[in-house]
Amino acid sequence: MDILIAGLLLGGTYALIAMGLNLQYGVARIMNLANGELLVAGGFAAFWVYTSGQVSPLAAILLVAPAAFVLNWLIYRIMLRPLVGRAKSRGQLEVDSILATFGLSFILVGVMLAIFGGDYFSYSYLATPVSLFGSNFGLNRVVAFLMASLIALALFLWLNLTRPGMAIRAVSVSPESARLVGIDVRRLSALAFALGGAVTAVGGALISTFLTLDASIGILFTMKALIIVIMGGVGDIRGTIVAALILGLAETLVATVIDPGLTLAAAYLMFILILLFRPQGLFGRRTL
Amino acid sequence: MRGSPAVLSVRGATKRFGGLVAVDRLDFEVGEHEVMGLIGPNGSGKTTMMNLISGALKPSAGTIALKGARISGLPAQEINRRGVARTFQLVRLLPSLSVLENVVAGAVFGHRRRWGREASAHAHRMLERVGLEAVAHAPVSQLTYIDQKRLELARVLASEPDLLLLDEWLAGLNPTELETGIALIRDLRAEGRTIILVEHVMDAIRSLCDRCVVMASGRKIAEGTPDDVLADREVIRAYLGDDDA
């Protein structure tokens, strides 16, 4: 039972991170391999704010989110827009954006190493245990889960009920058709990319409350986010949430019952199964 | 009705995309040496039907058979090896290969397999056939639109298919190019090739096709000679809407 809860708590936070990537890949069509580094950057920011100013990481989100939004928007405009312009096919764009964001991820790691050094960093925030259904869990995990759920809900409502949100969903289904109905696809792609980055950074801030991070751990999170997005089906928020919860559960299960060193292998196994049997993901549409 | 055996036989072909039925229980046959036109308003499912025949898509239901042997459900490369070749609505060429290599590509792996000097000689003959011999060693990027289409046709002809699928091959051509294009297809027809033509250019349909099948919303609404179907009230309504029928 506590595996179940722990898994869901973890998965909930994963969902937020993966949602960021989903926005970037599903809408802007950019497979952002620097995603994990942005998460770590968000975590660093929360860490720095907390340790130097004793400000709650939750409040740090108010700082992290807009900063990440602007940073990602700049990344899209300066680095990625030229690739969109010159790509002759969608496949070409994907390859180019993978290489470019991969390069960006290395640069970010290098920058973070230079600023923060190579040490692990963690801090103790709300580390008191709280009792749920008879077992103890860190309050920080619970709070992170609640915050993640809140933000996810807000995002979900925004995407489904507001005009810009609907426009974004239209672009993720079909950019060509969206253009035909007057949607400014370029501007919306930038918006989605920036928003996705902000969501990811917020996720990073939340995760830093209960996990230990260091400058080079980003790629692990990128991998997990990628697996979640593909498992859930690109472009669909519900799929991302479900897949993230499943991954959180699977990881917790494997870590508790078998060995904590096998978490990535577990994620991978799920990835392979999805690729073999349902490559469009749980909620995805099969493309022609 | 016709003495010649059917090259292509389509029975109940259906393709569903989620809730959308793009092709709805389509039946038709194409006899040997026949040029059949597949026409209908935009969105009627013509290209989807072509995709079903060529193997780009698998039918949700129904069967498609080539010379009596079932091809529906087979992968595209297998269908090509059995003798079906197609052009695409938006011309698909191989940009990093030379013009000659583009044609050779059609001759090496498909219906009739050639390699080396034999393949090159065959490819040269195909280029002559479509009138591109002069640009055999030019880069693909320098070709005009009609030449690009000719190149794609040459590649398709190189595999010596039993059935040729031309998906809006005459689209986007100016009047002069259109004349050349129609003449080329007329030559192919005179050679006795079996062709399915998806087209919107009505003059071409009239002058090239022996028979037509008209589709609307995925269903067959008429079949017969071009003159017959183009005068059919149902067909006119499908194209122009109720007011003008």
Place this chain on the structure above:
Amino acid sequence: MSQAEVRNLLVAAALLGLAALLPLTGDGYYIALGVTIAMYTVLATSWALFSGPTHYISLATAAFYGLGTYTVALGIDVVPYWLLLVIALVVGAVAAGLVGLATLRLSGVYFVIFTLGLAEMIRQVVTWVQNNFAGHRGLYVLTDITEEVIYWELLGLAALVFLAGWLINRSRLGFALRIIGNDEVVAAHSGINTARAKVLLFMVSGGVAAVVGALLAPRWTYIEPSLAFTPLISFTVVIMALLGGAGRLWGPVIGVVPFAILWEITSAQFPNQRSLLLGIAFLLIVYAIPNGIIGRVEDVVRRVRQRRQA
């Protein structure tokens, strides 16, 4: 064979012969550098055999390399060394075959992502197996194979890889892969079994990477999973191959030499900046020289030739 091809062959043989003389200098530092350059030449060239024409970016090199190293580590006391090399080849090829069958039917993106974590995943599994079943974490490899021998072995392997690449380029398989890389839909509609072609060539590059790992194993006396499976290898191989130009058989070599040297210098002087170097290299490849140095050179040559004709 045409006159140009004969000339190329002679030039290649001469260069190879020249390279083989390196160990005679007796300088350990240069021999070690030579081993690194030779190793990456083989890895990058065999990587480009697959990823060049198909444009599928494989990050799995480290995984196959590690499998090769581990094969030697496991069998060194039991099986003769040359046999281990053959086994490594088979292991690498089979692993590549499995990965290929699982992912090459899908788009390039899934392939990249899958290969990205492959080395890490295998490392985790191997570590777990070692910890729980073998009782100890690492394996001892004690041989009297010297650095010079490794260097010559790598040169020999490089020659084989170049030969194989040359043969493949002239074959139907090579032609099929070029077509696949241009337009996979057209390839399928021209009768090419695209999945089979891709998997076959991927197996070639996987097998070669494993043999390289096996050849390098004697360098370390104690092999741990984290030593054998370093994802960094995958990244540097991709950079070197793309930097030089994956479109030509001898493109990657041109990327290997300068980058390997640059990497050496950076690792020695500014170890924390290695990550930055990798990042800048990737960005350079995407924005400045998408077809590699070779591509740029060929562009210039073509433009000069056109201007001369005009």
